[in-house]
Amino acid sequence: MAKLFRRPRTYVIAGLLCALPFVVAVFLATTRIPPPPGQGGAFLSAVLSNGALYPAAAMALVMPVFLPVSVAVLAGDSVAGEASQGTLRYLLIRPVGRTRLLVAKLVALIVFVLFAIGAVLLTSFLTGITMFGGEPAAGVAIPADVTSLSGVTITPFGLVLRLLATVVYIVISMLSVAAIALFLSTLTDSGLGAAMGALAVLVTSQVLVTLDAAAAIRPYLPTRYWLAWIDFFRDPMLLRDVERGAGIQLVFLVVLLGAAWANFMTRDITN
Amino acid sequence: MITTNGLVKTYGQVTAVDGVDLAVREGDRYGLLGPNGSGKTTLVRMLLGLVFATRGTIEVLGVPVPKRVHDALPRIGAMVEGPGMYPHLNGRANLTLMDAAGPGGGRADRKRRIGEALERVGLAGIDKRPVKAYSLGMRQRLGLAAALLRRPQLLILDEPTNGLDPRGIREIRELLAGLNAEGTTVFLSSHLLGEIDALCTRVGVMDRGRLVLQDELAALRAETGRVLVGTPEPERVIALLDGRVEQRDGERLTVRHPDPGDLNAELIKAGIRVTALGAERRTLEQVVLEATTTSSDRVEGSS
Numbered sequence: 001m002a003k004l005f006r007r008p009r010t011y012v013i014a015g016l017l018c019a020l021p022f023v024v025a026v027f028l029a030t031t032r033i034p035p036p037p038g039q040g041g042a043f044l045s046a047v048l049s050n051g052a053l054y055p056a057a058a059m060a061l062v063m064p065v066f067l068p069v070s071v072a073v074l075a076g077d078s079v080a081g082e083a084s085q086g087t088l089r090y091l092l093i094r095p096v097g098r099t100r101l102l103v104a105k106l107v108a109l110i111v112f113v114l115f116a117i118g119a120v121l122l123t124s125f126l127t128g129i130t131m132f133g134g135e136p137a138a139g140v141a142i143p144a145d146v147t148s149l150s151g152v153t154i155t156p157f158g159l160v161l162r163l164l165a166t167v168v169y170i171v172i173s174m175l176s177v178a179a180i181a182l183f184l185s186t187l188t189d190s191g192l193g194a195a196m197g198a199l200a201v202l203v204t205s206q207v208l209v210t211l212d213a214a215a216a217i218r219p220y221l222p223t224r225y226w227l228a229w230i231d232f233f234r235d236p237m238l239l240r241d242v243e244r245g246a247g248i249q250l251v252f253l254v255v256l257l258g259a260a261w262a263n264f265m266t267r268d269i270t271n
Numbered sequence: 272m273i274t275t276n277g278l279v280k281t282y283g284q285v286t287a288v289d290g291v292d293l294a295v296r297e298g299d300r301y302g303l304l305g306p307n308g309s310g311k312t313t314l315v316r317m318l319l320g321l322v323f324a325t326r327g328t329i330e331v332l333g334v335p336v337p338k339r340v341h342d343a344l345p346r347i348g349a350m351v352e353g354p355g356m357y358p359h360l361n362g363r364a365n366l367t368l369m370d371a372a373g374p375g376g377g378r379a380d381r382k383r384r385i386g387e388a389l390e391r392v393g394l395a396g397i398d399k400r401p402v403k404a405y406s407l408g409m410r411q412r413l414g415l416a417a418a419l420l421r422r423p424q425l426l427i428l429d430e431p432t433n434g435l436d437p438r439g440i441r442e443i444r445e446l447l448a449g450l451n452a453e454g455t456t457v458f459l460s461s462h463l464l465g466e467i468d469a470l471c472t473r474v475g476v477m478d479r480g481r482l483v484l485q486d487e488l489a490a491l492r493a494e495t496g497r498v499l500v501g502t503p504e505p506e507r508v509i510a511l512l513d514g515r516v517e518q519r520d521g522e523r524l525t526v527r528h529p530d531p532g533d534l535n536a537e538l539i540k541a542g543i544r545v546t547a548l549g550a551e552r553r554t555l556e557q558v559v560l561e562a563t564t565t566s567s568d569r570v571e572g573s574s
Contacts, residue, residue: 086356089415095345269316
């Protein structure tokens, strides 16, 4: 059932996600002006010397805003959209169990996230190689602005492994975004409202992360460890933040999905 | 087929459905009549397990609802408040999607069943256009086709003829009567008297959340004990049937008389020409109007 809900807009979103790193790459490749160390997207200066690292840079570009926004929009629309189209009631009397429907929606979202990330990785790898050159076979130097140990090289196999770990981590992070939006989506019949609500939560969280006055609650904010996967590209890998981040995301995921389920099971479908 | 006991649904302060005891029997063509906002749709949604009752019990196809509604739903075809379709897909794709989404629809004969259902509702020739390009009537027919996909035992239709033109309404009526003759129980709600009058064998009337009337249509439209007489010589009739003529409207008279046949014989014997003669029956409209006024009186009395 999940596969049936992949529709044209999915591809449009994925296309836009791929386009952002591409645009950045065009500018970088034509000007060859690297962002000063410590600023700009992670990996971007390193990319200039080796295009094979561009997928990681693309992830860092897409992750903070673009990907969560698209996940929030799709997840927010998943139940509320069916409701406002009037198809929700027909699905339920078909009958599709309410639990099953939620699970199917979640599976569809996971598929979307994987598909989107996969598309971004693939296109950015191709752009990286063609625009900046690079011999993936020769191994990749760990970029200086990321790691304290510069000059260490990652084997191509190691790079793929690290990228895979990154994908898993990002999927978990995005699922907690999806869980927020899905929960709101069961509350309202407006997909836009649910997406907006989820984004409001994320933006608030992002703001609080940078706010020193909110330091007390910082470790528990959903977006605090979003970029922790960058640590996968350090050598040695620094896994403390990754573990914490994954833990927090899982807590958010379980609590919000539970709330979504409890709400959806007892809700009157009046639309 | 459908039994409810003391069914109540309240939304906050508002009581949408108030103590409804519905009884639909197998083979019925049941028409639920009531003005907009009288609780028909809420009732239908409760029957399908979409809305949960505040109090009372529901049993559909021998299965308690909403507890085990999933055992009943595969045998029910339903349309609730207009069809729900994915606007960017064409009609066939929509039906395929819906059929694949739940149990009871085999993949092997899906194409054939969709073809049959479309044919039945008069959409056999639909093309690849997306549903958003359909007219209201076409959507309505498509919704009906979706309800018929798995040859249900029970059809629950909320306002099925919305948006159809008179010819379409007639076609749907004939379709439903045909399905009923094949053994499908039909339960439909409408605010259109004429529609229910023309199709149904049993009628329930809702008013302000209450089921104020539930009976066979034939029993409701019992003879009133009056006979309508058409004659070019109304004065002679009045003279003959002294005092029994209740109303005169030109050449049409309303006569209090238990038997139209006897009255006819009487008039002929007196040499009066008769152009029309028939027993007066209560119209459904009268019945409904009476039922709904008493109900509002009752509400006022009890509060």
